[in-house]
Amino acid sequence: MIHFRPFRNSDPPALVKLWNQAVPEHSCVRPLLVHELDDHAFGSVFFDRDGLIVAERDGRPVGFVHAGFGPDQPVGEHPFALTPEMGVVAMVAAEPGPDAQATAESLIVEAERYLRSRGAQVLYGGGQFPLNPFYWGLYGGSEASGVPSSHTQFSSALSALGYEPISTTVHLHYDLDQEESRDPRAPLLRRQAAVEFVEDPVPSNWWENIALSDFHLTHVRLESRTEGVEIARAHTWDMTWFGRGDGHTRIGVYGVEVAPAHRGKGYGRFLVAEILRHAREDSFERAEVQTLADNQPALTLYQSLGFEPVEQSTVFRLPAPFPDRSRPHEPHRLD
Template structure:
């Protein structure tokens, strides 16, 4: 008999089994332990069991949907006016029975009851309460285009694509680093500074990167020590069983406004790759919003190749 209920303390192993059996593709980790889910989901200070809805066939968890909330503009806490469906998973044996639709409906009800006015499907920057490091690789960027079931399903339950992110990979153990006259000039006048965290980490940073193995790289001018560009590197060892190699995620590439368009973003990416190569990682992954043309150029110029697209969806308003 199929039934629906909210998360209980004994559920993590059952959810792990469902996750592994559901064929979620290259975007999802494969783990024998519930620990990554504890770190990124259940141990979050704002985790609410009521927001994680399970479909069960007896004691077996055969489907799940998990909702949470966006982040305030100052990154100091949750913004409950923005609701996010972070995951929808149904076991292959139980698909096309209306289970996914029912799970989404129940999560939407939970989010609306707690004040959400705008609903998204697919976590992304600042709207990423859960699954950081579990789905999406270096960071959550919606649901991946390589999952052929995601778009038809979300469209059918009332969502439309509103944001796309390019997913890029750079193989690090073979090939030469790209270069140009601009990159050579930038390298001569800058140096890399490495730290374990930003100077002023926010609540949002601590609840995401603060739980993972990461380093921040700053590209600075040699003469003035002024920061030109910043990038964070995140360990992705949990993806080794999926990608068959050790990977590093590169996130939050930011170039100071007055220095944009001068090749500093590409220079920083190339210099970080050179540093990380010493750690024997096989590849680096980075995401970039398609709307950020300068970032897309920097990523491509640094030798990354596009392998997928992350899509964020928003609930269509009722007519």
């Protein structure tokens, strides 16, 4: 019989063991260390022990699920304020074996009850900014968008419980030892705009600060030399933890944005190319970026530079109304 209970301070070693058994190596930090999970998932100011539910069999943890909420929008106006109307099942991991799927599904149901008890009206499976409360920096690649396709235990459990895919993100990698892609417009663009790399900047908002402040953030700006206005921007962070399996140092690129008045002029490609050049100089071996699967201009841009798609991740949503299974009741047991 399986018993479900809230998180205890003594749990992290057992939860890290489950992570390293059940969470796939691709697009995740593996092997994960105890202090890393403790600091980056359980150490935030909005961590709620009731939202991390542990499944035990004979007193031994055999799985866990972690659920939570995102910040008020826009992020930054109300620090540490969460929006309880939308909840997310951010992580599930069950000990491999014949009962793993049933354990994962039952854990997700327990997470639903927790979220509903806190006021959630809409439930998601797999986080995506800003509904990514705990694992950015540890899971899901450069932007922690959804459930990676390699994490079949998580996605299969969500699908079995009626969650439907609503958004797909493509993960792309770039090997920095390959020959640099040449852009004939680069000399002209370099005369028109200056690139500025701001190392260890003040994070853009408190959400980013909690997630990535320990991973050597860099803000990159492209500024017009004549007008002094910002043309484009992006952010990078050190993803080297993600390279423990293959030994490659990684840099993550996110938040690539070109000002509307300057789109279609090659500035986005130029900015990303400059980021890759800078990453080579800093001895990174791979770069990673993500974009929505239906964002064809972004996909075309990255692939023209030499990025290759390596994985997809999916955000799921539970259709309304809530199934009866999510109604709060006495603690659930799985025979």
